[in-house]
Amino acid sequence: MLELEHGFRVVDVHTRLDPDEEAVAxxxxxxxxxxxxxxxxxAGVERAAVSPGRTPRGEGYLRANNAVARxxxxxxxxxxxxxxxxxxxSRVVGPLVNPVKRAKSHHTTAGDVEQYAYDDRYHGFTLAPAHDGLPTAAVIDELAAVGDPVLVHAGENCPPRAVADTLLGRGFPVVLTSFGGYPLNENLMDAALSLLETHDDLYLDTAYVPDRDVLERGLLEHPDRILFGSGAPSVHPNVGVMEILTLDVSEDAMRRAFTKNPARVVPGLLPDR
Incomplete structure (x- = not known):
């Protein structure tokens, strides 16, 4: 595939790296x-945040996280x-989180988060509550103490309102993947965009959002809260970059999404890091 030619410095907040076939489904x-x-x-992407893909239920992520860091x-x-x-x-509005079950050995502990944050080996955290479950209150308290960004895989099985009620307002930035509406649920995307008006610590990434109208609305109404995410390798980074380049928005709006906004949320994406 030919290299894209554009005048932007692009950084990516949403990519996946599967360490090996045995560790990851x-x-x-x-x-x-x-x-x-x-x-x-x-695609002209200079740096990217990367996290492991899903492991089988009950396996945990310690090994996969260490492999990705290495x-x-x-x-x-x-x-x-x-x-x-x-x-x-829960997928329905009401009691959004079911009663707490006892944590098992493969679940993340507050000590794990403290260790991950030690010496800046990791630049943030990733949650996929629909597949991996939501961490305990003690773990979320430790995330608040650390203050690093948390990328949350949102969508039909993890709606934006549930994320707002469980994670927002704790002092760490939260990035909802796919405008909160994967796979292309415009009602959920509208809900996520509305949440931006009341939650200063919430951001949306552009991965898997092919709808031009939704992307343009986000960049025009909330130019400081939209972050470029490609969703690679499920989608080639070229595709994600081209989706932004072909929008009817200003170069400044594109530059914010490609560079300024991601680097503000994830400082390691800055060019001098």
Whole structure:
């Protein structure tokens, strides 16, 4: 695939790296760190936040997180540690989190979060509550103490309102993937955009959002809260970049989404890091 030519410095808040076939139940394309780096270069993406893909239920993420951190060394990749827990988010409005179940050995502990944050080895955290469960209150308290950004895989099985009620207002930035509406649920995307008006610590990434109207609305109404995310390797970074480049918005709005906003939320994406 030919390299894209554009005048923007692009950084990416949403990519996946599967360490090995035994550790991860692969969804979509599985690529090596070298190929991911090469595809980023083709799209003009200079740096990217990367977290492990899902493991089988009951396995946990300690091994996968350590592997991603190791594979990110000397590459333009910033590892995010993926977390899991015993609580489940409901898809319906009402009691959004089911009663707490007892944490098991594979669930993330507050000590795990403290260790992940030690010495800035990881630049943030990733949650996919619909698959991995929501961490305990003690873990969320530790996330608040650390203050690093948390990328949350949102969508039909983890609606934006549930995320707002469980994670927002705790002092750490929350990035909802896919405008909160994967797979292309415009009602959920509208809900996520509305939440931006009342939650200063909430951001949305652009991964898997092919709807031009929704993307343009986000960039025009909330230019400081939209972050570029490609969703690589499930989607080639070229595709994600082109979706932004073809929007009917100003270059300044694109520059904010590609560079300024992601680097403000994830300081490691700054060019001098």
């Amino acid at each position: 692969v969804r979509g394309r599985q690529v090596s760190p070298e190929r991911l780096e090469r595809e980023m270069h083709q 594979l990110s060394v000397d590459r333009p990749l910033l590892p995010f540690a993926r977390l899991g827990g015993p609580r489940r988010i």
